[in-house]
Amino acid sequence: MNKYNTAVIGAGPAGMMAAIIASQNGKRVALIEKNAQPGRKLLATGNGRCNLTNKYISTGRYHGASPEFIKTVLGQFNQTAAMKFFNNLGLVLKEEDNGRIFPRTNQSSSVAEVMRLALVEHGVHILLNTQVKAIERQGVWKVLLNNQSALKTDSLIIATGGRAAHYLGSTGDGLYWAQKLGHSLTPIHAALVPMETVETWPKEIQGIKVEAGIRATSNDNKIGETTGDLLFTSYGVSGTAAMALAGSIAPLLKTSRVRLHIDLFPDMTKEELDLIILHIFQNAGKRTLRGSLIGLLPDRIIPVVARFAKLDEHKQAGKISHANRLEIVRVLKDITLTVSKLRPMKEAQVTAGGIDTREIKPQSLESKLMKGLYFAGEIIDVDGDSGGFNLQWAWSSGHLAGMSAE
Ligand SMILES: Cc1cc2nc3c(=O)[nH]c(=O)nc-3n(C[C@H](O)[C@H](O)[C@H](O)COP(=O)(O)OP(=O)(O)OC[C@H]3O[C@@H](n4cnc5c(N)ncnc54)[C@H](O)[C@@H]3O)c2cc1C
The missing domain is CATH 1.10.8.50 (Helicase, Ruva Protein; domain 3)
Structure with missing residues (x-):
């Protein structure tokens, strides 16, 4: 059975960011995605143009968790840091009205592709067409996969998204596992719908x-x-x-x-x-x-x-x-x-509600209930306004979980 330092479940924006950062920190990383390609939802963002952040990020533009929790996470990797990160990956950005930031190519595929290349260059082991069926704690974490195989990992980052636009992959699996591990969920409903x-x-x-x-x-x-x-x-x-x-x-x-x-x-x-x-x-x-x-x-x-x-x-x-x-x-x-x-959740851009942030450490995004378990992205009870705020949350939380995973 393959053994990793860090396994990330979900190759959405939060999971890809977490995997890149953990591997940069010298970790042996597996990134597990059930779709045939990483970042399927990312490709659909901003009408295919990807509004990847906003110049005017502030806690007031987010809902769900307490402003202190959101501020602590955003403060460790803010919009300026995210723009610099993408510039360093070779992505040229441009600003549009209301501070919205887009790739200059006007193509979300440019964002997904520079991230995929970074994952490959950092030696992240990307498992596509691989659905995680269950997770178990057996000293280390054991992640059970759809093809009857499993892998072991010291730390586990769950970045499986919420329930919005489930046809792009986010079917709420991570919310279910978190609950089984003892975490509480705040009421889940559609936002931006x-x-x-x-x-x-x-x-x-x-x-x-x-x-x-x-x-x-x-x-x-x-x-x-x-x-x-x-x-x-x-x-x-x-x-x-x-x-x-x-x-x-x-x-x-x-x-x-x-x-x-x-x-x-x-x-x-x-x-x-x-x-x-x-x-x-x-x-x-x-x-x-x-x-x-x-x-x-x-x-x-x-x-x-x-x-x-x-x-x-x-x-x-x-x-x-x-x-x-x-x-x-x-x-x-x-x-x-x-x-x-x-309209139904499948037409929503974002899920409001998710894992209760009172059970997550804001300085690291590690679970307060289970050592070595981290969360990133929309699975957490944080949703942002339209305008690049949700992807900034994915970058900030993914970065923090990737930095923290031991
Ligand atoms: C149409 C649309 C347009 C949007 N436009 C914008 C925009 O322009 N700007 C903005 O800021 N936000 C936008 N958003 C919101 C933004 O896309 C999300 O907030 C963001 O993608 C959340 O990132 P995430 O990594 O947490 O989750 P996701 O992007 O949902 O990724 C989760 C990943 O986990 C995988 N996964 C789930 N379960 C399993 C499992 N059991 N095993 C393996 N893999 C699994 C999924 O397949 C998926 O790839 C848009 C959303 C939609 C639907």
């Missing part, structure tokens, strides 16, 4: 994407606010802005009425928007309401807005009263949707 709505009008305008402000309320109390892409779909809403609110909405859905208040003009006050519409109507000649607003709004949204403002879309724009115009402005600044449920 689209939402279904009670109202069916989004179906009428499915496929339309707008830049919107969204305020989420629970029984009329504000629970979150974002600005960004909003995509109308056959079932409700998607897009980065809508998905970003899912994590805070999920725990409240069963017990309260959750609504999304959509502002289609977040960059304007009501007065500014009213002046623009007044100008349009004054110059509309014989055009209808729909015809006159065609340069202001995506065409298919106009009938929806007209309906909410209780106006006939065929009415002549020049004949619309001041009060009706103000009603149009009110609707454009606050169209409301009621959330019925979140």
Whole structure:
């Protein structure tokens, strides 16, 4: 039976980082992955472009564990260190809006490939198409594999991800093993996931994407606010802005009425928007309401807005009263949707919840319950906002576990 100093389960971003760092530290390392290639989810990130970190990482952009835990982990390998790490692997980076960092190639495969090459160059023993079936503590760790074989290791890093997008490999196996070893899990639900709505009008305008402000309320109390892409779909809403609110909405859905208040003009006050519409109507000649607003709004949204403002879309724009115009402005600044449920976990980008961080040492990511057992990545009860925060968590926690593994 092969014997290693460190075995890492899961060749996602966290596991690959942990394996590279442990091997750099002179350890004999095995990296075990059930997929045929490492980093399958990494390849899907950022719409295939991989938003690998963010210039503005801060604990406020993370949820789940206590800010002190997150700060301790991020502080040991922050975004600057991660960017330097990738530069040293030959990956050229670029910054986009809101501090988001991407590979200059615009291809997530560049990130996955420089990491794979680093693993090979550091002599990490990569076992692909190899599913871990069980782990046992027998003095050292024994890892049982799907092909009836097993390996032994002094330290074990579990980096099997959460439950989001399970078709890419993260089926929650590590969460199950951790629980069997005595660890507690915090409630697990989807974060960064689209939402279904009670109202069916989004179906009428499915496929339309707008830049919107969204305020989420629970029984009329504000629970979150974002600005960004909003995509109308056959079932409700998607897009980065809508998905970003899912994590805070999920725990409240069963017990309260959750609504999304959509502002289609977040960059304007009501007065500014009213002046623009007044100008349009004054110059509309014989055009209808729909015809006159065609340069202001995506065409298919106009009938929806007209309906909410209780106006006939065929009415002549020049004949619309001041009060009706103000009603149009009110609707454009606050169209409301009621959330019925979140889309399933397989459509989520991230899992909220995971291994309770009160049972993990923040200085090393070693289990407080089992010596020689470490965790890294999304399996831990930490989830970040959209914008490169989740991959930074994978890099930081993977690096720390790889440094610490004895
Ligand atoms: C569509 C999509 C887009 C995203 N875009 C971004 C983005 O642009 N920026 C960002 O910061 N975050 C993004 N994320 C989130 C980010 O990808 C994850 O947070 C990150 O991949 C988590 O890394 P991880 O290593 O912890 O887990 P994972 O990437 O899930 O890797 C876990 C690995 O463990 C393997 N594994 C599981 N069980 C076993 C087993 N029993 N035996 C062997 N191997 C096993 C899996 O096959 C998998 O390869 C996106 C997520 C999705 C789904």
